[in-house]
Structures are given as structure tokens and as C-alpha cells.
Amino acid sequence: MQAATMNLHDDIAIRARGLSRRFGALQAVDRIDLDVPARQVHGFLGPNGSGKSTTIRMLCGLLTPSQGQIEVLGLRIPEQAEALRSRIGYMTQKFSLFEDLGVRENLEFLAAIQGVQAAPARIDALLERYRFGDRQRQLAGTLSGGQKQRLALAGAVIHEPELLFLDEPTSAVDPESRREFWENLFELADSGTTILVSTHLMDEAERCHRLAVIDRGRLVAEGTPSALTGALQGRTLRLRAADPRALQRRLLAVPGVLGVAQVGTALRVLLAADAGAAGRQRVVAELASAGQPVQVDDVAPNLEDVFVAVTGNDARGAGEGRA
Ligand SMILES: Nc1ncnc2c1ncn2[C@@H]1O[C@H](COP(=O)(O)OP(=O)(O)OP(=O)(O)O)[C@@H](O)[C@H]1O
Ligand SMILES: [Mg+2]
Known part of the structure; x- marks a missing residue:
């Protein structure tokens, strides 16, 4: 019985029931139920102000829900948020690098915060993997938009998290950089990382394994992109x-x-x-x-x-x- 329960939790990385958040009179998130299977790229699609960032902040344990239950990687959130911290990566909607530090320094700083073992080797591997080999000293503030997003992704995965929250990671980059960014996401998913990525871009949503569509704080549709579109045949x-x-x-x-x-x-x-x-x-x-x-x-x-x-x-x- 116990083993069966564990397996179930292994395969569902995020489970939320009745998740709600109110800001004064505004119901920003309204009774959302969400199941995110492990090792998939799960999209969170909704227009501006629909509650994507608020939901993600609650799932990370950074914001307390007004109501509802959350379980992430088998931990109750927000009660066990401390234990979750080292197991997740979070790329916030606003650019999250230190602009007056170099590329390598940014990663060194994040590695120190996360207590990464053998940090220099890990940083070397990431610089290579995300194509910063010849730009290690360049100040992050002088990188192009696409390069900044790539560096932010490298920073978010520096401690090899099991689960990655990405809040509109590509809203400021060109189509070519977006395509490359998404290839990086699928590579991470292939190597076992679960990804919850919010977007308001339909072409990005189309790439996800599954999608949750929200509008005005409510979950209005859920499923694979082909099932969702197929229903409109x-x-x-x-x-x-x-x-x-x-x-x-x-x-x-x-x-x-x-x-x-x-x-x-x-x-x-x-x-x-x-x-x-x-x-x-x-x-x-x-x-x-x-x-x-x-x-x-x-x-x-x-x-x-x-x-x-x-x-x-x-x-x-x-x-x-x-x-
Ligand atoms: N701390 C806060 N205090 C008051 N209202 C808030 C707060 N945070 C968010 N809101 C409101 O909650 C609603 C949902 O905001 P949220 O940022 O979650 O939307 P979003 O889907 O991420 O939008 P966007 O696509 O623009 O990033 C908005 O109306 C927003 O103004
Ligand atoms: Mg947002």
C-alpha cells in the first residue's frame, strides 16, 4: 500500500487542489486543480493578469494560498517549502541575473547560494552546454536578450533540480532564440527534469506535452495540445x-x-x-x-x-x- 502511494507521487510532480489566492477584493487564483506528471514539459497558458505568476509562486512555496492544497515532489507546500528549495529551480518573469557581474561570476554566485558540490566543474559544463565558453567574463548586463535568458536558465538548473518553474521565460527574445530555448527545455525533460512553463504565446503552448489553460484565475481547459484542438474539429x-x-x-x-x-x-x-x-x-x-x-x-x-x-x-x- 505504502509503495503504491509512493509510486503515484513519483509520477505526479505537482498536485494542487482547490488552489486559490485572494488579494483584497481580487480573486487572482480561483480553485485551480492541477496535476503535472513528472518528466514532462507542462505549459501554463493564459493572458496577462490571469494568475500564472501568482500560481507559480504558491507552488514554489513563496506565497501562501488563501485556500487549497499543494503537494510538490511529495512535499506539502507551503509547510515543507524549506525541504523543497534545493530540489526546484525557478526562473522568475523579471530578469533574474546580476547585470554587473560577469557570466561566470553569476553562476559562481548561484552555485554558492545553492551549495553546489564541485562547483567549478559544474560551471564549466554549463558554460559549455549553454555556449558561453568565450564569454565567461562578459558582464551579464551587456548580453543580448537571448543570451540573458540562456544564462538565466543555466543559473536555474545549476543545482540540477528535479523540477523547474519557468515564468514566461522567452517573452523578450526573438523567434530563433526562443526555438533554441525550447530545445534546451526538451533536453532537460529528456534527462528527467519536470518543467512547468507559463506563457501567453500560442506557438510555445503548442510545443508542450500537456497544457493547463487559465483565464481570470480559473482553469478553463487541460490536456495535450492535440486533444484540446481536436475537440474543436x-x-x-x-x-x-x-x-x-x-x-x-x-x-x-x-x-x-x-x-x-x-x-x-x-x-x-x-x-x-x-x-x-x-x-x-x-x-x-x-x-x-x-x-x-x-x-x-x-x-x-x-x-x-x-x-x-x-x-x-x-x-x-x-x-x-x-x-
Ligand atoms: N501582490 C499582489 N497584490 C495585489 N494584487 C496582485 C498581487 N500579485 C498579483 N496581483 C494581481 O493578481 C492578478 C494575477 O496576477 P499574475 O501576476 O498572477 O498574472 P499573470 O498571469 O502572471 O500575468 P502576466 O502574464 O502579465 O505576467 C493580477 O490582477 C494582479 O494585478
Ligand atoms: Mg506573470
Whole structure:
């Protein structure tokens, strides 16, 4: 019995039940249930202010929940947060390096704080692994955005944590650096590290093994990216027209249309679950009366569609910071 319980805990790195946090009148995190399997890259997707950082801070033991239970790596949090500290890495949303220390000095400092054994060898390996071999003395403040994120990741894993919390690690870096950063994350996961990574970028979310989608403090969807998008099969249309903006408002008023977003010169339409063939016909009829030729294609659903479907908000509109 005891052994079975242990195994269960081994395979679930993070478990939260009814996790809530209130700041005065604001319910920032609202009864979130979360299971993060070990050795996976688990995404935490939500728009600005949805409660991602607040949740991560509670899971790390840095912020006390108003309500709910947390178990991380078999430890009760926040009660056993002290024992957790050496087993996790945390890359905060705000840049977490000492800008007036060199690359190597940053890692030396973090190694000292974490009490890393054989620190010089570990630092050599990280400098090599994260491609800082010829920049060891460069001041961290003078690195490019992508290099800073790479150094911050090296710092977060210096003590070889079992579990890594990354809070929007790539929000300030270019696509090429992001791709490389994500390759580093998968390599860490392959070597046994569990990763919880928050993002508001749909292309990043698509890469995760599993995703938790939150909106206004609530968990609104959970699953693999393909399961989440697969559930919307048959509900997404792409329209090509000469004047898409003129169509956008008209279509939003059509019953059964949940969202209409302009993507380049096309419009992407998401139909409600119960809209069915009739919903599609209503869209086509509305287009026919709009007086411009329109090409209608069925397209594969993506995670932005998932977000619109589960929240009712069109994340692709003017929402601040959403991609
Ligand atoms: N210490 C605090 N005191 C008061 N309100 C707070 C505090 N920390 C967070 N909040 C509020 O809680 C809500 C959730 O914030 P949080 O930082 O968790 O969101 P987020 O999803 O990380 O957003 P972002 O994508 O912008 O980083 C926000 O409305 C925020 O203003
Ligand atoms: Mg945040």
C-alpha cells in the first residue's frame, strides 16, 4: 500500500487542489486543480493578469494560498517549502541575473547560494552546454536578450533540480532564440527534469506535452495540445475576401459564431459547439449578402481557437500582450 502511494507521487510532480489566492477584493487564483506528471514539459497558458505568476509562486512555496492544497515532489507546500528549495529551480518573469557581474561570476554566485558540490566543474559544463565558453567574463548586463535568458536558465538548473518553474521565460527574445530555448527545455525533460512553463504565446503552448489553460484565475481547459484542438474539429473556417474587415463585424453578429479574427488578409471564424452545419450555413448566407466574393475553407483548429472556445474571449483581438 505504502509503495503504491509512493509510486503515484513519483509520477505526479505537482498536485494542487482547490488552489486559490485572494488579494483584497481580487480573486487572482480561483480553485485551480492541477496535476503535472513528472518528466514532462507542462505549459501554463493564459493572458496577462490571469494568475500564472501568482500560481507559480504558491507552488514554489513563496506565497501562501488563501485556500487549497499543494503537494510538490511529495512535499506539502507551503509547510515543507524549506525541504523543497534545493530540489526546484525557478526562473522568475523579471530578469533574474546580476547585470554587473560577469557570466561566470553569476553562476559562481548561484552555485554558492545553492551549495553546489564541485562547483567549478559544474560551471564549466554549463558554460559549455549553454555556449558561453568565450564569454565567461562578459558582464551579464551587456548580453543580448537571448543570451540573458540562456544564462538565466543555466543559473536555474545549476543545482540540477528535479523540477523547474519557468515564468514566461522567452517573452523578450526573438523567434530563433526562443526555438533554441525550447530545445534546451526538451533536453532537460529528456534527462528527467519536470518543467512547468507559463506563457501567453500560442506557438510555445503548442510545443508542450500537456497544457493547463487559465483565464481570470480559473482553469478553463487541460490536456495535450492535440486533444484540446481536436475537440474543436469542424468548427473553424478560413475566409478569403477582398475586404475582410468589412465582414468581421457582420459575422460576429451571426448566431453560433464565437470569434472572428483577422489573420493577414484572411478571417478565421470559430463556430460554437452546438452551431453545427446550420451555423456554417448561416455564415455562408451572411457572406452571400455582403456583396463581395468570399472563399470559405475548413481549417484545422489551433490553440487560439481553443482559448476563444473555452473563455468566450477573442484572444486574437486587441488583448494586451496576447499573441
Ligand atoms: N501582490 C499582489 N497584490 C495585489 N494584487 C496582485 C498581487 N500579485 C498579483 N496581483 C494581481 O493578481 C492578478 C494575477 O496576477 P499574475 O501576476 O498572477 O498574472 P499573470 O498571469 O502572471 O500575468 P502576466 O502574464 O502579465 O505576467 C493580477 O490582477 C494582479 O494585478
Ligand atoms: Mg506573470
